[in-house]
Amino acid sequence: MSVKSCMIVLTGDEFNKLYNGRQFIKLTNKKEIHGDLELSYGLNIDPVPLDTINKCSSGIYFCNIRDYPLFMTTRSGQMVHMRNVTVPPDAKVCIEGNKFKADRLILGDKHEIDTLLNIPEFVKRYVKSLDN
Numbered sequence: 001m002s003v004k005s006c007m008i009v010l011t012g013d014e015f016n017k018l019y020n021g022r023q024f025i026k027l028t029n030k031k032e033i034h035g036d037l038e039l040s041y042g043l044n045i046d047p048v049p050l051d052t053i054n055k056c057s058s059g060i061y062f063c064n065i066r067d068y069p070l071f072m073t074t075r076s077g078q079m080v081h082m083r084n085v086t087v088p089p090d091a092k093v094c095i096e097g098n099k100f101k102a103d104r105l106i107l108g109d110k111h112e113i114d115t116l117l118n119i120p121e122f123v124k125r126y127v128k129s130l131d132n
Contacts, residue, residue: 030077033076
């Protein structure tokens with residue numbers, strides 16, 4: 001683990017051990033495009049090398065499910081989809097306060113946020129995440 005420009009850089013394996021049991025998600029706009037990267041189910045790799053010095057630069061951003069309301073509107077527009085995130089052991093992950101960025105992520109199925117908010121099981125998981 002190393003500290004660079006107020007950010008902590010971890011391997012995916014270190015990240016998974018540190019945050020074991022927490023749920024992470026990727027919010028996406030209608031087109032599911034992050035910068036120039038079109039996101040999809042499965043492994044997504046940013047072709048741009050991960051910038052571990054500058055915030056809001058390269059990398060695929062994601063957050064803890066409890067923080068999703070903070071990121072509903074970004075430079076990419078209004079977020080309408082949510083995907084579960086798995087961080088591969090060989091990923092490089094930067095911690096930027098209440099958000100994270102990685103050079104690669106495994107994304108789960110796409111769900112419309114408005115629909116999820118009407119599913120009791122999702123709401124229960126979200127409320128439980130507030131305790132973590």
